[in-house]
Amino acid sequence: MFIHARECxxxxxxxxxxxxxxxxxxxxxxxxxxxxxxxxxxxxxASEEALAALFERSAADxxxxxxxxxxxxxxxxxxxxxxxxxx
Numbered sequence: 001m002f003i004h005a006r007e008c009x010x011x012x013x014x015x016x017x018x019x020x021x022x023x024x025x026x027x028x029x030x031x032x033x034x035x036x037x038x039x040x041x042x043x044x045x046a047s048e049e050a051l052a053a054l055f056e057r058s059a060a061d062x063x064x065x066x067x068x069x070x071x072x073x074x075x076x077x078x079x080x081x082x083x084x085x086x087x
Contacts, residue, residue, distance in 0.1 A: 016047050016065070016075075024068035027051060029060035041068055051077065 011017050025042040027050060037058040042050045054063060062078035 020065075021047065026066045026068040027054050028064040028066060029054050029058040030062050030064065031059075032061040 025047060027040050027042060028036060029038040029040075031037055037060050038054060040050065040054055051063060054060065062076050064073050065075045065077065066073050
């Protein structure tokens, strides 16, 4: 749950918000039903490439995107949209 002081527009784009790119991101891949399949720190790699590789390797149904220091969840990607178009 995210609580903002003022109403704001929902971020709706096929890539991570620019503000997320400087954070220590962790991707957690899950199977439907909540089974954790893999957890991976993004590090200096491009987020889209890391996400595409994680979906491919783990056959995950969805991935939680977390702040690796604070541990809080930012988003869930269940369609692989961030990963589409990555070579």
